Amino acid sequence: MRFNFLEIKREKDRNVFLLLALLILSYTVGLFLISYAVLLVVRLATGGEITFAEASAWAYSVVFKSPVRFHLLGWGIGIGLVSWLIAGFSLGRVVKMFHAYPPDPQDRYHKQFVNIIEEVKLASGIHKIDPVILPDSDINAFTCQDFSGRIVIGATEGALARLNRQELEAVIGHEMGHVMSGDVVTTTMFSAVMSVYAFLKAVGWVLMRGTRISVGARRGSRSSSSGPSLMFVIGLVVFLLSALWSLINSLLILLISRQREYRADALAIKIVRDPVSLARALIKIKDNYKSTKLITDQSVGALFISNPFTKEEEKDSLWEELFSTHPPLSKRIGIICNVAGVSVEELRRRVLEEQKTEARRRTSIGLLFLDEDDKTAEATRWLVFRDGTWQGPFGVSEMIEMNLSPTTFVRPEGSDVYFLIQDNAELFSQLFRPRDLEESRSEVGKGADDRYEGLCPRCRTSLKKADYEGVMIWACPECFGCIVDKSQLKRILLRQEVGFSDEIEQWGDRLLAIKDKGMKIIKPEPSFICPICGERKACPSCKVLSRMFKRPFALDYPVEVDVCGLCGRIWFDKYELEVLQYMFEKRVKETGKSPEEIWNNMSGVPVRWA
Amino acid sequence: MGLVGTILLVVLLIVALGLIVGYNTLVTLRNRAKNAWAQIDVQLKRRHDLIPNLVEVAKKYIQHERETLEAVIKARSQAVSVNADDFQERVRAENFLTQTLRSLFAVVERYPNLKADAQMMKLHEELVSTENKIAFARQFYNDEVTLYNTKTELFPYNIVAGMFNFTKLPLFEAGEEDRKEVRVQF
Ligand SMILES: [Zn+2]
Ligand SMILES: [Zn+2]
Ligand SMILES: [Zn+2]
Numbered sequence: 133m134r135f136n137f138l139e140i141k142r143e144k145d146r147n148v149f150l151l152l153a154l155l156i157l158s159y160t161v162g163l164f165l166i167s168y169a170v171l172l173v174v175r176l177a178t179g180g181e182i183t184f185a186e187a188s189a190w191a192y193s194v195v196f197k198s199p200v201r202f203h204l205l206g207w208g209i210g211i212g213l214v215s216w217l218i219a220g221f222s223l224g225r226v227v228k229m230f231h232a233y234p235p236d237p238q239d240r241y242h243k244q245f246v247n248i249i250e251e252v253k254l255a256s257g258i259h260k261i262d263p264v265i266l267p268d269s270d271i272n273a274f275t276c277q278d279f280s281g282r283i284v285i286g287a288t289e290g291a292l293a294r295l296n297r298q299e300l301e302a303v304i305g306h307e308m309g310h311v312m313s314g315d316v317v318t319t320t321m322f323s324a325v326m327s328v329y330a331f332l333k334a335v336g337w338v339l340m341r342g343t344r345i346s347v348g349a350r351r352g353s354r355s356s357s358s359g360p361s362l363m364f365v366i367g368l369v370v371f372l373l374s375a376l377w378s379l380i381n382s383l384l385i386l387l388i389s390r391q392r393e394y395r396a397d398a399l400a401i402k403i404v405r406d407p408v409s410l411a412r413a414l415i416k417i418k419d420n421y422k423s424t425k426l427i428t429d430q431s432v433g434a435l436f437i438s439n440p441f442t443k444e445e446e447k448d449s450l451w452e453e454l455f456s457t458h459p460p461l462s463k464r465i466g467i468i469c470n471v472a473g474v475s476v477e478e479l480r481r482r483v484l485e486e487q488k489t490e491a492r493r494r495t496s497i498g499l500l501f502l503d504e505d506d507k508t509a510e511a512t513r514w515l516v517f518r519d520g521t522w523q524g525p526f527g528v529s530e531m532i533e534m535n536l537s538p539t540t541f542v543r544p545e546g547s548d549v550y551f552l553i554q555d556n557a558e559l560f561s562q563l564f565r566p567r568d569l570e571e572s573r574s575e576v577g578k579g580a581d582d583r584y585e586g587l588c589p590r591c592r593t594s595l596k597k598a599d600y601e602g603v604m605i606w607a608c609p610e611c612f613g614c615i616v617d618k619s620q621l622k623r624i625l626l627r628q629e630v631g632f633s634d635e636i637e638q639w640g641d642r643l644l645a646i647k648d649k650g651m652k653i654i655k656p657e658p659s660f661i662c663p664i665c666g667e668r669k670a671c672p673s674c675k676v677l678s679r680m681f682k683r684p685f686a687l688d689y690p691v692e693v694d695v696c697g698l699c700g701r702i703w704f705d706k707y708e709l710e711v712l713q714y715m716f717e718k719r720v721k722e723t724g725k726s727p728e729e730i731w732n733n734m735s736g737v738p739v740r741w742a
Numbered sequence: 743m744g745l746v747g748t749i750l751l752v753v754l755l756i757v758a759l760g761l762i763v764g765y766n767t768l769v770t771l772r773n774r775a776k777n778a779w780a781q782i783d784v785q786l787k788r789r790h791d792l793i794p795n796l797v798e799v800a801k802k803y804i805q806h807e808r809e810t811l812e813a814v815i816k817a818r819s820q821a822v823s824v825n826a827d828d829f830q831e832r833v834r835a836e837n838f839l840t841q842t843l844r845s846l847f848a849v850v851e852r853y854p855n856l857k858a859d860a861q862m863m864k865l866h867e868e869l870v871s872t873e874n875k876i877a878f879a880r881q882f883y884n885d886e887v888t889l890y891n892t893k894t895e896l897f898p899y900n901i902v903a904g905m906f907n908f909t910k911l912p913l914f915e916a917g918e919e920d921r922k923e924v925r926v927q928f
Contacts, residue, residue, distance in 0.1 A: 240863060255878035256779060297870065334917040339749035500860035512788045546790075548826070549783040555785060558875075 140467070141402065144395035150451065151388040158384060159325050162377035163208045167330065167598035168195045169369045170495040177362045184405075191222040207293050216324035228605075230274075231266040232286055234565070241292045241627065248301050250558045252308050255403045262436040263284055267619075269727040271295060271417045274435040290727070293626040294420065295413055298352060301392030302400055302410035304439050309399025315392050319435065322385045339367025357449035389457045397407050397464055407472035408479070411465050414438070415483050418461040434452060439659075446510050498630040499614060500599040514559075517541035528562050536670075538564065580716045587692075587701065588613060589680075600629040600709065606664070612706040614663055621702065624709070625716045626727055632714045636707060640714040643690050656730070657682040662696035663703075686734050689715055753866035764902035772891040775911055778883035782914065785875045786821075786836055786885045793818045793843075793870065796865045810846050810909070817842040829912045837916070840873065887911045 139418040155249060171191035172706040194200055226232075234243035242265060249263045253381040266272070269362070276282045285307050310316060342363070351384045401407045417438050439458045469476045492637060513525035517540060526534070537552060538560060543550035554560055586595050588608035598614065601624045607614035617626065632640075662678040674735050678698040684690040694703040704712070716734070720727050797811055804811060821835040856862055869881070892909045894903040902908070 217818075221840065240867065243864075244867055244871075248868065251871060251874045251878055254882060257882060301874075421814040423801050464786065500863075502860050512784070522872050544784055544787040544823075547783055547787050550779045551777060555777050599863070 138398075138402070139399040141395055144391050144398065147391045148313075148388055148395065151384060151391065153698055155322075155384045156324065157727065158377070158381055159212065160205065160208050160326070162329070162374070163204060164195055164201075164376070164380070166370055167200075167204060168192065169373055170366055171195060172593070173365050173369055174362070177365070178568055200723060202443055211328055212324055215327045216321055217279070218327075220320050221275060221286050223278050223282060227284065230264075230266050230268075230286065232266050232284075235263055235265055237605075239605035239623065241623070242602075245287055245292055248297070250302065250561075252304050252403060253557045255305075256308050256312055258283070258308070258311060260559070261557075263287075265292070267622065269293075269622075269731065271420055271438075272411075273303045273307050273437045273631050275310050275316060276435055277311065283311055283316075289623055289626055292622075293628065294416060296409075298404075298406055298409035299416065301408055302404050303413050303437055304402035305400035306410065308395045308403055309396035310392065310435075312399060312433065313392070313395060315396065316435065318388070318392075322389075325381055325385070326378060329381060332374035332580075333378065336367045336369070336371025339363055340371060342367075350584065355698035374558055383454065386457060388454065390459045392727050393458050393464065394467065397468060401468070401471060407468050408474060411468040411472060411474070411476075411479055412483055414461050414465045414468070414478050419480075424598070427636070451679060457481060469530070469618050486666070490724065498600050498713075499612055499630060501607070502597045513545045514542045515545055515550070532563055536563065544673060586663040589663050590705070595663060600624055601629050602634050604738045613703060614709060615662075615701050616709070617699070617701045622731060625713055625731065628711065628717070630713065632710060636710050636714055639707070640711045643711065644715055644718065646690055659694045662699060662701060663694060665699040685712060688719075691715070760898060761902060761905075762900050768798055768890070768893060768899060768902060768906075768908050769894055771897070772908065772911070774850055775883065775886040775890050778879065778886045781879040782876060782883055785872050785879055789843075789869065789872045789876070790818060790822055791840070792865060795861075796846075796869060798828050799859060799861050799865060800850065802857060802861070803851065803853050807849050810842070813842045814839075814846050833914055834914075835877060838874075840876075843869065843873070879914075880916065884913050 158251065165384035172187055175182065175187040175190055176184070195204065208294070211271050226330050235246050237246075238241065246263055249261060253259055255262055260281060262285075264284050264286040264289045266274075266286050269290040270288055271291045271294055273285070273287040273291055275285045277282065285304060287300065287303070291303065304420060340681060400410050404410070408574050410549065413523075438461060440458060455729065465476055469479060513527055514531060515524040516526060516531065516534070517520045517523075518536075538552065539551050540553050542553055542559070544558075553563060573576055586602055586606065587593065588595055588611060591610045592609065593610045595606040595615070596609050597604055600603075600607075600616075601625050602613065603616075603620045605616050605620060658679050659682045661682055665678045678696055680694040680696045680703060682692060684692050685693050689712060691704075691708050693705075695701075696703075717725075717731065719725075720732050723730065790878060793814060797815055817835070817839040819837045820833075824832050824835045825831065847869075850856055850862070850866070857866075893899050894908050896903060
């Protein structure tokens with residue numbers, strides 16, 4: 133039977149709604165049950181010659197019949213709401229936890245990601261979204277939302293590097309699906325429910341422990357009455373019941389979480405209208421899955437398109453499924469392929485074949501020099517309504533310096549359709565960037581400085597902007613040397629656009645064959661002044677600091693490069709970057725490890741200075 | 743004032759209130775549709791601005807099949823010069839431009855050097871994105887217009903619409919190739 137995405141969405145909507153109602157019910161019933169049990173124990177212990185049935189009837193009448201039930205209900209809901217508010221994500225915290233940074237506008241892959249977010253904004257009608265990028269080399273994406281309604285959608289560098297445009301768009305559509313159905317808000321609700329029961333569990337534990345210790349302390353002074361104390365029993369009951377109930381709640385939560393994944397897949401198809409690309413993206417995620425350890429907080433797992441905590445191989449057993457936030461990828465792929473009317477095997481075969489033939493590779497050299505003026509960046513110029521007249525036209529960068537308010541009228545040059553800046557999501561996000569995201573840029577992804585004008589240390593010609601694997605770097609048009617910083621280098625190594633000539637492959641193989649893996653003592657060999665930070669410093673003593681040293685890139689990668697002693701940027705002569713990239717990819721392929729691991733090992737083996 | 747007078751006053755009040763609410767609803771819906779149109783207009787404008795750069799870069803590499811380049815240039819100048827008030831004519835010109843652009847992209851695929859040109863890669867990405875935005879914004883605009891148009895036909899809005907001259911807004915119909923509901927491609 134063929135499904136239709138609307139049918140899937142409707143079915144999942146119903147499931148999620150019912151399960152949420154069930155979760156709220158289970159939350160309150162649990163609280164009542166625990167109070168009932170505590171009262172029962174107290175009554176049995178203090179009531180003297182009372183039968184179990186009588187004690188039970190009394191506890192029942194107190195909890196469910198007297199005004200106590202309203203108190204219980206009120207406190208239960210109140211505590212739930214308070215912990216919901218506490219559990220609410222602060223975007224700053226999440227962004228920091230993932231080491232996320234805003235997209236580098238000079239980076240071609242990042243620009244594409246920003247464009248896709250803009251497209252999906254138009255398709256969904258939701259405007260308040262900020263794109264962020266995670267440094268992770270895994271293929272993954274996530275979304276997060278705080279109570280103010282601000283939304284962040286993030287993708288990993290790995291996703292940007294290894295998914296094609298349509299696949300990435302489908303993945304972002306999935307995240308958008310979560311946003312549209314309010315899933316991020318319910319995720320915080322889940323952690324609130326869980327934290328209330330975790331608190332009760334802790335209370336029970338403390339009661340048990342506390343009385344045991346006091347019983348032990350008392351034992352020396354006078355002979356204690358045999359049998360456990362009342363406090364210990366109450367603690368035990370509270371502990372056991374809340375442990376049982378948090379297990380039931382967490383199973384319910386996981387069930388809801390899995391239903392929401394199906395629904396987000398259906399919504400992705402509704403938004404992007406491209407089920408095949410979504411299936412292809414999930415196939416790539418499934419086939420390339422290597423657990424990386426960058427993301428460590430378990431509670432955020434449900435925010436990702438595929439669970440970042442799955443063990444090496446996903447097992448399709450019922451037991452595994454019961455305890456996971458996401459349905460098995462193979463199941464999701466099957467449903468999506470069904471919607472699209474294509475066979476899973478056929479699609480997988482095509483994806484694998486494409487990866488093997490490396491369809492995206494090109495054969496020309498890596499460095500592509502850019503024209504002086506970038507014609508795309510400010511293609512559209514705007515007229516701005518200020519002081520009662522239309523002024524301009526201005527480019528976006530000029531408008532940023534004008535400090536306009538979001539309620540200013542603008543219109544594109546040559547058009548008479550005008551609107552408020554805040555009504556155009558794209559222009560709005562170009563002019564007004566959230567500050568906490570801007571701040572995290574200072575750490576990573578600084579990229580090459582736009583206005584920099586330096587000289588090639590080898591031939592003293594002016595360095596020019598060049599595109600290498602979509603990253604904007606400074607390079608020499610004469611000798612094809614280039615200077616790269618660490619965060620740029622990681623992006624370059626993850627991407628697979630540049631092809632390698634036979635010479636480069638031979639060169640790389642020769643270097644890989646060098647077996648000397650021991651710690652090597654290297655005498656620093658000063659070479660030249662760093663063309664980025666050296667030229668800028670006027671005082672001569674700083675120039676000494678920003679001297680570059682000739683050294684092998686790393687012990688396992690003995691490509692001879694020059695590294696700046698001050699800013700750490702690396703100078704690659706012609707083809708050296710290609711050779712390093714070839715060696716990196718070959719290591720990934722041969723060892724079967726994740727690129728993240730290879731990268732960490734690579735930068736973690738420094739050469740000790742003499 | 744008798745009973746009849748009171749009833750008349752109440753009825754009058756209700757009618758006046760209904761008129762105000764109906765009027766406001768229609769104005770809101772019409773503004774939303776107009777805002778949705780502004781989204782499309784921005785993207786169409788951006789496409790007009792990007793195409794000359796695209797042609798300039800493509801010229802350097804494309805030796806044969808120059809007629810596709812010329813078709814794009816012609817389609818663009820048509821779309822730019824069309825009378826902005828003639829909605830249907832404008833939609834037709836823009837759809838034609840979409841078509842010629844698509845065939846130009848197909849030609850670009852056959853020139854690996856052009857595809858690997860840094861400037862071309864940027865322009866290609868921007869144009870693909872603009873095309874997608876036009877498609878999504880069109881969807882959004884059509885939804886808003888349909889909502890508004892149906893409202894003007896429903897009672898009691900049709901009375902308000904007749905009184906205050908709320909005319910129906912035209913839909914932005916897609917070109918032949920975009921009609922398919924769900925894009926299925928390998
Ligand atoms: Zn998801
Ligand atoms: Zn040089
Ligand atoms: Zn330096």
